[in-house]
Amino acid sequence: MVTVYEFDGSARIHRLRSYYDKLAIEEQIAASLPGIKGWLLRKVTRVLLAQGRTGLETPTGPPPTGVS
Structure with missing residues (x-):
């Protein structure tokens, strides 16, 4: 579980x-x-x-070069 707190300008929990x-x-x-x-x-x-895990595996080789 992940809980996300959003604060307003006065440091109160907004959401x-x-x-x-x-x-x-x-x-x-x-x-x-x-x-x-x-x-x-x-x-x-x-x-x-x-x-769900398809495509989440990280490549084991070096990072691609020349990507802009």
């Missing part, structure tokens, strides 16, 4: 927002479910996690 990692929560729930329902939810959660 407060919280963001949750919904897939991580769903994965924890799936891990606790028995039987076919838990198995199916774990499979779906793993697919969603894999799709």
